[in-house]
Amino acid sequence: MSVFDRAYDDPVRVLDKDGEVVGDVPDLDDEELVGMYRHMRLARHFDERAVSLQRQGRMGTYPPLSGQEGAQIGSATALDEDDWMVPSYREHGAALVRGLPLKQTLLYWMGHEAGNATPEGVNVFPVAVPIASQVPHATGAAWASKLRGENDAFLCYFGDGATSEGDFHEGVNFAGVFDTPTVFFCNNNQWAISVPRERQTRSATLAQKAEAYGIDGVQVDGMDPLAVYSVTRAAVEKARDPETDRPRPTLIEAIQYRFGAHTTADDPTVYRDEDEVDSWKRKDPIPRLERYLRSEGVLDDERVAEIETVVEARVAEAIEAAESEARPMPEEMFEHAYAELPPELERQYEAFAAFRDAHGDEAFLEE
Amino acid sequence: MSETQNLTLVQAVRDGLYTEMREDDEVLVLGQDVGKNGGVFRATEGLFDEFGGDRVVDTPLAESGIVGAAVGMAAMGLKPVPEIQFSGFMYPGFDQIVSHMARFRTRSRGRFNLPMTLRAPYGGGIRAPEHHSESKEAFYAHEAGLKVVIPSTPYDAKGLLAASIRDPDPVIFLEPKLIYRAFRDEVPEEPYTLPIGEASTRREGDDVAVFTYGAMTRPTLEAAEALAEEGIDCEVVDLRTVSPLDREAIVEAFEATGRAVVVHEAPKTGGLAAEITAIIQEESLLYQEAPVKRVAGFDVPYPLYALEDYYLPTAARIEEGIKEAVEF
Ligand SMILES: Cc1ncc(C[n+]2csc(CCOP(=O)(O)OP(=O)(O)O)c2C)c(N)n1
Ligand SMILES: [Mg+2]
Numbered sequence: 002m003s004v005f006d007r008a009y010d011d012p013v014r015v016l017d018k019d020g021e022v023v024g025d026v027p028d029l030d031d032e033e034l035v036g037m038y039r040h041m042r043l044a045r046h047f048d049e050r051a052v053s054l055q056r057q058g059r060m061g062t063y064p065p066l067s068g069q070e071g072a073q074i075g076s077a078t079a080l081d082e083d084d085w086m087v088p089s090y091r092e093h094g095a096a097l098v099r100g101l102p103l104k105q106t107l108l109y110w111m112g113h114e115a116g117n118a119t120p121e122g123v124n125v126f127p128v129a130v131p132i133a134s135q136v137p138h139a140t141g142a143a144w145a146s147k148l149r150g151e152n153d154a155f156l157c158y159f160g161d162g163a164t165s166e167g168d169f170h171e172g173v174n175f176a177g178v179f180d181t182p183t184v185f186f187c188n189n190n191q192w193a194i195s196v197p198r199e200r201q202t203r204s205a206t207l208a209q210k211a212e213a214y215g216i217d218g219v220q221v222d223g224m225d226p227l228a229v230y231s232v233t234r235a236a237v238e239k240a241r242d243p244e245t246d247r248p249r250p251t252l253i254e255a256i257q258y259r260f261g262a263h264t265t266a267d268d269p270t271v272y273r274d275e276d277e278v279d280s281w282k283r284k285d286p287i288p289r290l291e292r293y294l295r296s297e298g299v300l301d302d303e304r305v306a307e308i309e310t311v312v313e314a315r316v317a318e319a320i321e322a323a324e325s326e327a328r329p330m331p332e333e334m335f336e337h338a339y340a341e342l343p344p345e346l347e348r349q350y351e352a353f354a355a356f357r358d359a360h361g362d363e364a365f366l367e368e
Numbered sequence: 369m370s371e372t373q374n375l376t377l378v379q380a381v382r383d384g385l386y387t388e389m390r391e392d393d394e395v396l397v398l399g400q401d402v403g404k405n406g407g408v409f410r411a412t413e414g415l416f417d418e419f420g421g422d423r424v425v426d427t428p429l430a431e432s433g434i435v436g437a438a439v440g441m442a443a444m445g446l447k448p449v450p451e452i453q454f455s456g457f458m459y460p461g462f463d464q465i466v467s468h469m470a471r472f473r474t475r476s477r478g479r480f481n482l483p484m485t486l487r488a489p490y491g492g493g494i495r496a497p498e499h500h501s502e503s504k505e506a507f508y509a510h511e512a513g514l515k516v517v518i519p520s521t522p523y524d525a526k527g528l529l530a531a532s533i534r535d536p537d538p539v540i541f542l543e544p545k546l547i548y549r550a551f552r553d554e555v556p557e558e559p560y561t562l563p564i565g566e567a568s569t570r571r572e573g574d575d576v577a578v579f580t581y582g583a584m585t586r587p588t589l590e591a592a593e594a595l596a597e598e599g600i601d602c603e604v605v606d607l608r609t610v611s612p613l614d615r616e617a618i619v620e621a622f623e624a625t626g627r628a629v630v631v632h633e634a635p636k637t638g639g640l641a642a643e644i645t646a647i648i649q650e651e652s653l654l655y656q657e658a659p660v661k662r663v664a665g666f667d668v669p670y671p672l673y674a675l676e677d678y679y680l681p682t683a684a685r686i687e688e689g690i691k692e693a694v695e696f
Contacts (some may be wrong), residue, residue: 272404329674345667
């Protein structure tokens with residue numbers, strides 16, 4: 002029986018909140034398991050540092066991910082080298098697994114154009130801020146791969162709120178019709194800024210929306226990294242190589258919680274109770290995986306301490322690198338709008354450069 | 369004498385919503401996070417507690433739904449005031465704005481009015497993330513059937529918002545978020561309206577007419593003061609409504625000097641400055657002493673915030689533009 006043949010409101014689970022095994026443990030070796038744990042610690046520590054950089058005025062508005070590491074790292078780990086991820090704006094953890102340097106994520110939220118330049122060979126689409134707008138892209142990109150016979154899977158992230166946008170429905174519908182190798186991964190973190198999941202849709206689950214488009218839909222405990230890995234891996238394999246009559250695309254609803262604010266510009270105490278936050282914090286994906294790995298003898302105090310040291314060093318290094326990046330050059334504004342600068346834009350650039358030469362940067366940076 | 373309050377622009381918007389909702393039961397607010405949260409800029413703060421969830425409505429995350437539902441409500445005679453959280457997110461609702469909000473009256477041969485006011489914060493300068501800083505008023509000014517209002521002071525914000533809500537036609541009300549909290553005005557507590565489609569002269573001067581609106585009004589006035597010290601006397605006209613434009617005010621101010629500059633943060637090509645220049649050319653050719661100078665954003669996607677100061681017109685860039693028009 003496939004993992005997709007279950008009730009929509011019956012989430013796939015592997016570990017309970019205390020790290021006890023309650024389902025089928027996926028086939029991962031110790032190194033892979035520790036790798037997942039390390040990435041989750043890295044994402045958490047990065048997140049805490051990023052929020053504090055914003056508070057200190059060293060970075061602009063930033064969307065935190067704490068609480069969502071299980072969903073991000075579990076799912077991204079399920080991709081193979083050539084697969085692609087199509088993010089929204091909160092998947093710094095998943096992007097990290099896919100090889101996007103932390104420095105890159107920092108630069109983006111520090112407002113540098115360079116932060117948008119995903120390195121060649123890192124199969125990650127640009128951040129998509131307009132909600133759900135990336136969903137049809139993931140369908141089209143997967144479709145292209147299918148048309149070319151390349152057989153890569155495309156993992157598309159979005160939030161619970163995103164399922165209300167037309168783009169979500171159009172993208173998923175196309176995937177059903179054209180049977181594209183797309184995995185739609187909904188990070189249901191219970192809130193779209195101040196709007197709770199219940200006010201987003203009258204549907205009992207988000208997973209069941211798959212039904213309307215004739216594709217598979219499944220819930221997973223999004224704070225259980227092993228369950229997320231299992232279900233995403235099954236969806237990725239099915240995307241590439243479906244059994245007869247099984248649709249390639251899947252909609253995964255990963256149930257989780259954002260511990261922090263929507264972004265650093267948001268104050269969640271206005272719209273949600275501390276009690277609710279506390280009850281979800283007891284399901285924290287990181288101690289959960291750690292307890293399991295300790296019980297399996299894969300982790301001990303020494304290894305955990307080692308990982309902590311590495312994590313802190315990597316984040317510190319990334320911050321150092323991002324902050325010592327030269328201020329972006331103003332001419333970067335004019336680059337890449339077109340393959341070739343059209344004449345009017347060339348004129349605008351020349352006027353801009355002449356003015357800057359004559360008056361210096363003070364003429365722009367005044368308040 | 370009526371009482372006044374000392375308010376910022378965003379507080380004046382909130383006060384305008386509050387007084388109009390108190391005056392008229394048919395006015396209601398809908399959008400994302402406008403309820404309990406009071407809006408991401410606090411433009412609807414306290415309204416949920418005051419008027420309840422039927423009149424201050426948190427919607428699902430869907431702009432086409434927000435605008436389209438408001439169209440339906442307005443067709444039935446309510447006066448919805450949908451909020452789009454940032455103008456950069458109006459596009460999922462663009463079809464509803466262009467295909468229906470703008471044309472319902474025409475398409476029903478006047479049977480259905482749409483007395484709705486779509487509010488959105490717009491413009492750059494606050495170090496916001498991608499897609500949060502654009503200035504695309506020209507899209508809406510291009511669309512027949514819509515009025516497009518852009519206040520530049522707290523006093524105007526309340527009066528123009530009230531006028532928009534009471535107007536039988538649909539209004540796009542763009543709020544320059546750079547100056548949401550930049551300064552305060554005395555704003556009457558009681559409801560009042562200001563006429564849509566009427567410019568306001570912010571500074572009188574004999575040498576050149578400078579037209580602007582929204583957040584660019586402040587650096588333009590700053591440039592005018594700096595130039596006054598060099599003996600250049602600028603007339604500064606705040607358009608306040610970009611559709612319909614106050615043609616008379618534009619022509620009159622231009623003809624007094626024969627020289628004009630238009631300042632906006634929106635990209636240059638196809639921006640409102642082009643329209644204003646065309647009005648001058650149509651009406652006042654024989655008065656013209658110099659080419660009309662445009663000081664505008666560049667024809668590039670709005671940069672991430674580390675470069676936005678280079679994108680937005682500053683007082684120094686405006687000064688140089690004015691000098692060019694004066695010295696021609
Ligand atoms: C089209 C669009 N409308 C509105 C916004 C403003 N906005 C940014 S995030 C957000 C809530 C998103 O909620 P959800 O989809 O659940 O994702 P989460 O932020 O919780 O990860 C909103 C309304 C936007 N970015 N794009
Ligand atoms: Mg959410």
